[in-house]
Amino acid sequence: MRYKVLLFILFTVHSVISIAQIEDVRKTESDIKVEDRFVAAKLLVASGKKNEAIRLLDTLRRESEPSAAIFFELAKLHYENKDLNQTESNLRSALKLEPDNVWIRRFEYNFSKDMGRMEEAGKTLLYLSKLQPKNPEYYDQLVALQIQQKQLDSALLTLTEKEKNIGYSSHNVLKRAEILDNAGKLTEAIDAINTLVAKYPGEKKYLHLITGMLHSNDKIAETEPYLKKILELDPNDNDAKLGLILLSKNKGTREDYLVTLFPLISNPDAPIDMKIKELMPHVIKHASTGDTLLGQQLIDLCDKLVIAHPNDAKSHAVYGDVLKNNGEMTAAVRQYEKTLSLNNKNFLVWEQLMYCIEELGNVDLLLKTAREAIDYFPNQAISYYFAGKAYISKKEEKSALSMLEEASMIAAGNPNIESRVLTSKAEILFHKKEYKKAMSLVDEAWTVSNQKNASACELKGDIFKASGDAKNAVIHWQKAIELGGQVNRLEQKIAEEKNN
Numbered sequence: 001m002r003y004k005v006l007l008f009i010l011f012t013v014h015s016v017i018s019i020a021q022i023e024d025v026r027k028t029e030s031d032i033k034v035e036d037r038f039v040a041a042k043l044l045v046a047s048g049k050k051n052e053a054i055r056l057l058d059t060l061r062r063e064s065e066p067s068a069a070i071f072f073e074l075a076k077l078h079y080e081n082k083d084l085n086q087t088e089s090n091l092r093s094a095l096k097l098e099p100d101n102v103w104i105r106r107f108e109y110n111f112s113k114d115m116g117r118m119e120e121a122g123k124t125l126l127y128l129s130k131l132q133p134k135n136p137e138y139y140d141q142l143v144a145l146q147i148q149q150k151q152l153d154s155a156l157l158t159l160t161e162k163e164k165n166i167g168y169s170s171h172n173v174l175k176r177a178e179i180l181d182n183a184g185k186l187t188e189a190i191d192a193i194n195t196l197v198a199k200y201p202g203e204k205k206y207l208h209l210i211t212g213m214l215h216s217n218d219k220i221a222e223t224e225p226y227l228k229k230i231l232e233l234d235p236n237d238n239d240a241k242l243g244l245i246l247l248s249k250n251k252g253t254r255e256d257y258l259v260t261l262f263p264l265i266s267n268p269d270a271p272i273d274m275k276i277k278e279l280m281p282h283v284i285k286h287a288s289t290g291d292t293l294l295g296q297q298l299i300d301l302c303d304k305l306v307i308a309h310p311n312d313a314k315s316h317a318v319y320g321d322v323l324k325n326n327g328e329m330t331a332a333v334r335q336y337e338k339t340l341s342l343n344n345k346n347f348l349v350w351e352q353l354m355y356c357i358e359e360l361g362n363v364d365l366l367l368k369t370a371r372e373a374i375d376y377f378p379n380q381a382i383s384y385y386f387a388g389k390a391y392i393s394k395k396e397e398k399s400a401l402s403m404l405e406e407a408s409m410i411a412a413g414n415p416n417i418e419s420r421v422l423t424s425k426a427e428i429l430f431h432k433k434e435y436k437k438a439m440s441l442v443d444e445a446w447t448v449s450n451q452k453n454a455s456a457c458e459l460k461g462d463i464f465k466a467s468g469d470a471k472n473a474v475i476h477w478q479k480a481i482e483l484g485g486q487v488n489r490l491e492q493k494i495a496e497e498k499n500n
Helices: 001-016 029-046 049-065 068-080 084-097 102-114 117-132 136-148 154-167 170-182 188-198 204-216 222-234 240-250 253-267 273-288 290-306 311-325 327-341 346-362 363-376 381-393 397-411 414-429 434-447 452-467 470-482 487-499
Strands: none
Touching: 001 273, 001 327, 029 049, 029 273, 029 434, 049 068, 068 084, 068 102, 084 102, 102 117, 102 290, 117 136, 136 154, 136 170, 154 170, 170 188, 170 204, 170 273, 188 204, 204 222, 204 240, 204 253, 204 273, 222 240, 240 253, 253 273, 253 290, 273 290, 273 311, 327 346, 346 381, 363 381, 381 397, 381 414, 414 434, 414 452, 434 452, 452 470, 452 487, 470 487
16 A cells, blocks of 8 residues: 555656656756655655645755745645645745646635635636636636626626537526526526527426526516426426416415425526525524424425535525524534535634534534634634633633633624623633622623623523522523523523422
8 A cells, every 4th residue: 555655646746746848858866856855745745744744845945946846735735734825925936937737726716715815716717717718617616706706797708708618508508597687687587598498398497497587586477378388398297287276376375385486496407596595585584583384394495405406505504594593403503514514614604503503502512613613714703702602611711711802802892792702701700609790790791782692691690599589580581581592491490490
């Protein structure tokens, strides 16, 4: 096995060092020494000794002719060590020597995107598409980036360029329709899909796609001719039958309406953004009302959504939101974790995940998740707060206070974070039975939050209880429930006190 690894490294080194055109296959003694030391550095990387590899490559960089391969390897190693300045410096040096190297350009794209430099990432993708105009990956990534940046006209131009260089594809047409729909150009979007209906007259999936698009734009009545066309192609299509039945009822109940979404949500060819646009008003309503029936219907729909789009982070994220709002925290954690495994660049998902884990009381997982979130997003105060909460539960006061101070400093007076931090500091004092000091801090937290911090209200009840004032304890626990505190725990406290 050792020999196989060595052969692989040698092959990789030969490929990388030969990035430039091979002008002379003969090698000088100096060239051979450079290659040998480069191989030694790669072996150090393979054995996990990255810092030693960096030192060796730095020496090699200073003592040998400028080499894109050496700069590129250093850039990758520094990036793994989260040394962003050194990463960028070595990356720029590698690009200066070999601007047309595809592998270096790909790294540049990922680096720019991870740093949030979307304009630079877009320019790199354009450059790559010129280097390899037959590679569809670059066009697709650029379109996704342009949609994210709301540059919809540019995204349409990129699709035109892709078609010019690679040729016609139904995927291109569907993506064009999705962009037009997002731009509010519903008629043009439907016209685009109708070209597929004409090209594939026996395919009903494109007709279903049009009905879904009409649904998402509140044009349900206009679905009738398309539903009838589907039934001409397949008289047994139950979704089309149901759609016509509900149309005949004019406006049905909310339950009827949600049932009509199943064909759209289940259709893997329908763009996921269209589906989420249709779901979001119901997700928001569920979050504000806690309607359990609506919650179950949304869960059924989200089951279909993740089956249709198993590798899209958005499908798992919205499913996680629905499960969280329905009180199913364990299942929500699984969906948020799946989301982050597909795309870990959205901090809101990290935040929702930490809230769920906190409610489940899994201290070790909360600490692990908070620290990972800090690594990816060092300027988000809430992650330090959650880490501090985890350390409090682990009775590690020094670490807890350090994290809470960091949260307070980053929050810079944000009342939500500041109130949480003050409550957590009061909790530390409460555990030390310094009730007077704890009450002073929790009162301050309560004021800062404008009397909306359920955790502060609950802790205030705990302090009253510990001080022998059961009546005020119950009053504050009940108030905490009204503010959205953890109902089961609070109700148990109230019940135990009443039993006493």
